[in-house]
Amino acid sequence: MSFFLFLDYAGVAVFAATGALAASRKRLDIVGFIFLAAITGIGGGTLRDVLLGKLPVFWIKHPTYIGICVLIAVLVFFTAHLVEYRYRLLLWLDAVGMSAYCVMGTIIGLEFGVSPYAAIVMGISTATFGGIFRDVISGEKSVLLSDEIYITAALLGAVSFTALVSIHIPESVAAIIAVVLAFSLRAAALLFGWTTPRYKPRKGREIE
Amino acid sequence: MSFFLFLDYAGVAVFAATGALAASRKRLDIVGFIFLAAITGIGGGTLRDVLLGKLPVFWIKHPTYIGICVLIAVLVFFTAHLVEYRYRLLLWLDAVGMSAYCVMGTIIGLEFGVSPYAAIVMGISTATFGGIFRDVISGEKSVLLSDEIYITAALLGAVSFTALVSIHIPESVAAIIAVVLAFSLRAAALLFGWTTPRYKPRKGREIE
């Protein structure tokens, strides 16, 4: 299995796990677990393929992706009660998936021949929309609206990968560096509460 | 009119009615009724066509579908006050639409030449996403998160249809059986509160 296929499957698997964990928080049944796991696992990549016009989308052509989501959902269904802090675990797995996907999405954009700018947007979309779909459908506050750094980490991964391949670093090396960079920034945000400067209304004024 | 076209129109009509009923609960105006009716009526099939790459989507090529949604929305606008339990009616119509669509979506997937697995996913997506769009846009709790069996019924319809045609039952017979199966399961859930085993955290532990 190539490194990139591994990265792709890993991204699907961990995002699927976050969807299944969200299902466990809503106490859904096993089909609900599979449904949310699949939407989260393949949602970002599905959007990417649709925007590019790479249709039918990837998981129609390669059912392995759906298989991974089903497997992970069943696994989480029977083991999630062993986990003490399920939301915390969800956030960490989401961090892994986001890091893998911001790079995978950028790669697929570049391979498809779009401009580096568009490829970076592809990377960020792939990395974030699985989680957006999960949060919107399960009715939770979007992880994007959290205080800690999130989209900035996806941006860092996508930009650093694009920059590294543009100076002729081999793709797989660039990918590893970019995934590590994105994950490190998000991990620091989760561990130390790192935030970027927020918009703050001028003091002395009321916020409407 | 062929049986499948009838099934398709029926699915659009009843889903459109659920969208219009949701609009009545939000006290929208008649254009709002049409808007929500259309999103619900053609939303699932639109997603299916986009994922497959059957573009432009079906209702751009065949405006009849939009016409059905407009008609149903106007009808509901002037008659919804006659209905005593609108949310209950919404759930029953939704059950009919879901049953018709989980089979129609699977048929269209198979006809498009995708694998049986992908066709089943197409069927489930077609059956559920109209309702998801309706609930997300109108700001209601998604019917998917309800306690009673829902997605499982769509899965039953899609799987049983695929299984029946694979053993050479004629398509229309298989479709009728599968629609009846899916509807019966969902109806039992609505009538008797049937549920599938939920995820339950181990007893003695607090749920975070």
Add this chain to the structure above:
Amino acid sequence: MSFFLFLDYAGVAVFAATGALAASRKRLDIVGFIFLAAITGIGGGTLRDVLLGKLPVFWIKHPTYIGICVLIAVLVFFTAHLVEYRYRLLLWLDAVGMSAYCVMGTIIGLEFGVSPYAAIVMGISTATFGGIFRDVISGEKSVLLSDEIYITAALLGAVSFTALVSIHIPESVAAIIAVVLAFSLRAAALLFGWTTPRYKPRKGREIE
């Protein structure tokens, strides 16, 4: 720059500004501003391109659109505190964007060769879905569910443009008239609280 390109850029810019204003209300960081600005600015047009099958979507081919969203987001990030009534400003900018987009969406549908009915639906989708994505992702009540006229104004713009070009009024003249009509109706709704007749349950009955 042609009149239509100007209309298109203007629509993206004002919708992007509403997304950035929504980000300011959620106190996001600058990347969050850019993200919400981009989703709102290009969301409606993206949906339109996907439904038509004009893929890859427009902003992948023409990165200027993303550039406009980034620029506007940065601008709003540093100036939004100067605005006293940010939600009010959001509504007015949204009105401008909606008016520009209901006509632009219809034009692009007609140019693509779809029927006038489908083109009108394209126009309304383009005009409304940027705002729907903004509201759903930022967790705000959708502007579509507000009491004042909204979708009706988009419908007026799309229908009047289609009607005017069908009686051989030059496209640019028809576009200006239609934009002004749509904007005037929405402006009247914002200024005078104009509403269309709402669905009202028969009096003497309880609403479930």
